[in-house]
Amino acid sequence: MQRFADKVVIVTGAAGGIGSAVGRRLHGEGASVVLIDRNSDAVAALAESLGGRAIGMAVDVTVPAENQRMVERAVEHFGALHGAFLNAGMEGEAGPLESLVEETWSRVLAVNFHAVRWGLVACIEPLRRAGGGSIVITASVAGLIGVPGFGPYASSKHAVMGLMRTAATELAPLGIRVNSVNPGPVDNRMMRSIEQQISPGHGDEVKTKYLTRIPLGRYMTNEEVAAVTLFLLSDDARGVVGAHYVVDGGILSS
Numbered sequence: 001m002q003r004f005a006d007k008v009v010i011v012t013g014a015a016g017g018i019g020s021a022v023g024r025r026l027h028g029e030g031a032s033v034v035l036i037d038r039n040s041d042a043v044a045a046l047a048e049s050l051g052g053r054a055i056g057m058a059v060d061v062t063v064p065a066e067n068q069r070m071v072e073r074a075v076e077h078f079g080a081l082h083g084a085f086l087n088a089g090m091e092g093e094a095g096p097l098e099s100l101v102e103e104t105w106s107r108v109l110a111v112n113f114h115a116v117r118w119g120l121v122a123c124i125e126p127l128r129r130a131g132g133g134s135i136v137i138t139a140s141v142a143g144l145i146g147v148p149g150f151g152p153y154a155s156s157k158h159a160v161m162g163l164m165r166t167a168a169t170e171l172a173p174l175g176i177r178v179n180s181v182n183p184g185p186v187d188n189r190m191m192r193s194i195e196q197q198i199s200p201g202h203g204d205e206v207k208t209k210y211l212t213r214i215p216l217g218r219y220m221t222n223e224e225v226a227a228v229t230l231f232l233l234s235d236d237a238r239g240v241v242g243a244h245y246v247v248d249g250g251i252l253s254s
């Protein structure tokens, strides 16, 4: 399937589990991809492994001007921009609300919320010039329910839901669709970190406990999140605006 032939798409957090799965799959479906991460070696290696139609770029998305630079580079290199997957994120430190330091709140909000805002705003003009496009934001089930012990993370993901819905309604008249993908626990680095933070040295036990709350009985995979993301980025979803697509194995329905 070549749903993205002649399309140019930016992926942030492209060195990570979900971002790299989306970058690979977009490329496989014909897209030219701009792979963004602060981990420059990893995005360079991913771009290299994909061959043509892929560039890697080291960007710290928490620097507003860097978001502008990534968009300009995409247009310079590939001639236009048709989509963006704003996905870079971090879990931050765990702890009860009263124990968390200011630094944790500001870092998590900077990456998971403000950087998404800057990235989204930077994409508007080139997407408008292309006659429209699609922006997908990675939120989380933590953007829809509270998560004890992860206040900054859940707050940042709730904030991004407000941004997504507002941008969706503001930008739809320009032909720019904005939606979110909201994963539950995904079997990758971020969940290993969360499990270890909750019970250092006993991550496996935390995972076993989490699994009892997932009707599907397992964590999601990066590829399962990528499949839904590609749908939202593609013209198959041309009527989908301001929606959140949950990929959580049934957690929120149980």
Ligand SMILES: NC(=O)c1ccc[n+]([C@@H]2O[C@H](COP(=O)([O-])OP(=O)(O)OC[C@H]3O[C@@H](n4cnc5c(N)ncnc54)[C@H](O)[C@@H]3O)[C@@H](O)[C@H]2O)c1
Pocket (backbone or CB within 6 Å): 012, 013, 014, 015, 016, 017, 018, 019, 036, 037, 038, 039, 059, 060, 061, 062, 087, 088, 089, 090, 091, 111, 138, 139, 140, 141, 182, 183, 184, 185, 186, 187, 188, 189, 190, 191
């Ligand atoms: N893993 C899960 O269980 C899960 C569940 C729900 C939502 N999410 C969300 O999915 C997204 C992707 O996470 P993942 O699971 O692939 O984890 P990950 O840690 O593998 O990937 C996150 C990527 O973002 C990059 N990044 C972080 N801060 C950055 C910055 N300032 N500038 C540029 N890049 C930066 C990291 O280098 C990393 O490559 C995140 O937004 C995360 O909150 C993950």
